[in-house]
Amino acid sequence: MKRQYIIGLMTVILLAGCADKKDAVPDIPPSDLYSQAHMELQTGDWASSIKKLEALDSRYPFGPYSDQVQLDLIYAYYKNGDYALTSATIARFTRLNPAHARTDWVLYMSGLTNMAQDSNFMHTLFGIDRSDRDPEPVKAAFVDFKRLLERYPNSDYAADARIRLLALKNRLAEYDLASADFYLRREAYIAAINRCQEIQKTYPDTKAAHDSLKIQLKAYKAINLEDGVNKTQELITLNKEK
Structure with a gap:
């Protein structure tokens, strides 16, 4: 019985050793290793590419490929859904390369990464409203894209950043609208009015700004503030006429 146990244990250790060797990154020249990682990146084999890029980053942190390895890791982590690692690598790269030629792309990827963290596949699949999340x-994404446009208005990523900024502005306005509605339902009428007015000031060209007038009107009526009711009603009428 003891002999069988020892044989079984040795078999497990042997198999584990084989698995480690199989998964290990080969000790080859950095140029060859980077070529393999880059090829896997192009074919969408994110996991294998990440493993080799991480090995390069660990073995040759100041080598000729160091900047490009980090840029590739940002992309590979993002595509693999490893958003925490993407953000950490972006922060590290930005700290070490504050004036790099591809800073506009790094800002763009930072924006995409932050946007991705606001998404939820199951919520999207079933059409669940995420405005109150x-x-x-x-x-953070809004800041990234805004910074990209301010610093690099002629960047290849500027046009897409503008489109995403618009979507993000609507998302933020909808969140504030959900908060105003929450205050209204909790009978915190002054808080509801303040939030509505903040939406109208910060996001005047959004649907949420128009919708906030209805909440504002209900809140003013609840506290019997006639002047506020009249002014809000005038704004609602003006918006209908536009």
């Missing part, structure tokens, strides 16, 4: 990733 924490907008912190959206705010």
